Amino acid sequence: MVIKVYTDGSCHPPLKIGAFAAIIVAEAEIVLAEQHEDTTNNQMELMAVIRSLEYLQSHYSSAAEIVFHLDSQYVMRLPLRGASLQAQGFKTKKGKAIPNQAEVQFFLKLIAERPCRFIKVRAHEKKNIADPLHRKVDLMSRRMVRAAVAARKAE
Numbered sequence: 001m002v003i004k005v006y007t008d009g010s011c012h013p014p015l016k017i018g019a020f021a022a023i024i025v026a027e028a029e030i031v032l033a034e035q036h037e038d039t040t041n042n043q044m045e046l047m048a049v050i051r052s053l054e055y056l057q058s059h060y061s062s063a064a065e066i067v068f069h070l071d072s073q074y075v076m077r078l079p080l081r082g083a084s085l086q087a088q089g090f091k092t093k094k095g096k097a098i099p100n101q102a103e104v105q106f107f108l109k110l111i112a113e114r115p116c117r118f119i120k121v122r123a124h125e126k127k128n129i130a131d132p133l134h135r136k137v138d139l140m141s142r143r144m145v146r147a148a149v150a151a152r153k154a155e
Helices: 041-059 073-087 101-113 132-154
Strands: 002-012 017-025 029-036 065-070 116-120
Touching (some): 017 041, 029 132, 041 065, 065 132, 073 101, 073 116
Parallel strands (some): 065 116
Antiparallel strands (some): 002 017, 017 029
């Protein structure tokens, strides 16, 4: 069984409030969504994929392939950079830990255990006929962030 997953993350940088949404298309559509504090957009994009893989590991361990549809260039490039990141000990040239080090290591571990493919979609397409589910996760994650920002400002 090939499973499709649509993910997106969003963040309000000044307040560091973020959220992600994922729709897993298996026998039915499964929606995963979380809101986080003290985060970045890249963390939310990455966590959307990680949480999806964790869900699939426990509910669909026999999937032949997992196909992710996402707009994050950051996440798209991680599988290609995995070997060099590992060789560098997940550190920058200056010897500091790369951003999101623990999450990147966990992501690379998860995708090594499952056959995954990543398809880049255009970000923030208002009328994305080809990927309406990606548009849906984009709207979900941005609405969650807007709601959390409004609640914070109301305090």
